[in-house]
Amino acid sequence: MDRFASVIEQTRPRDRPASVRFDLRATPSKGYGFYALHAIERGTLIIDESPLVAVPPGINDASYLLGALKKLTQEQLTTFHNLHFDDNEASAGEDDKAISIFALNNVEMGSEQTHGRAVFAKYSRLNHSCLPNIDNSYSASTGKLTAHAIRHIESGEELTTSYINLVQPAEQRALELRQWGFECSCSVCGSRDVAASNKRRQRMCSIREAFDIMVDHDDETVDPDAVPITPSERSTWAAELAKLCKEEGLVGRDLEHA
């Protein structure tokens, strides 16, 4: 079985939450990606899976990962080795390739990496977008990562998530994504309207930063650098932020950063 056919085999419908269908295809510029086979309503559960391999918080030692891989079944190991890897590592030894696969495909489990990082058979196939249609949530009690549609997804649309904080201007997003080893070719970064989007995100950042140094007029614990703000000023700025988020189409977790 070639690499592509074997990947398709691993993502057969029986492994997915009932009734949501998507398939893995080559994208024009991002390697493989998942595409919806029908329209998906906002809020729909799309992926529900346990990690293939997980590394607990604070462990940076490659030997932990290599030891964990030894405990996988042959089928799981094949799934892991079929994930995206850096072409420069193609001729590297087995261990270096495994480390590169983990580095390029790992996902934070819980915010602030409370539960470490893991690689997933399906979720790790999602490409990044600066206007994603999927967000995830990790449950420590079930040990599973779930991914839901955060807006309506059209049939044929690519399923995408975000790897970074999106409330940042394009240059800062590009800088962060470069650490993941790629130049973003998502619909926002590749669009003719990138300048308008950038202006909105810059303004969102400025408002967020301003909120960070502001305190209520009647706050007793006054920080000398803090700028006093009245409740009416606060709500004017919050309304502007909400309007900018709506114009940008940013929903879900990104609102936390706004």
Ligand SMILES: C[S@@+](CC[C@H](N)C(=O)[O-])C[C@H]1O[C@@H](n2cnc3c(N)ncnc32)[C@H](O)[C@@H]1O
């Ligand atoms: C976690 S993998 C995602 C799935 C991968 N495309 C595959 O073929 O399995 C991350 C890699 O996908 C590519 N990628 C993801 N999002 C991208 C984007 N917005 N623009 C360009 N490349 C992207 C980059 O090569 C990145 O290192």
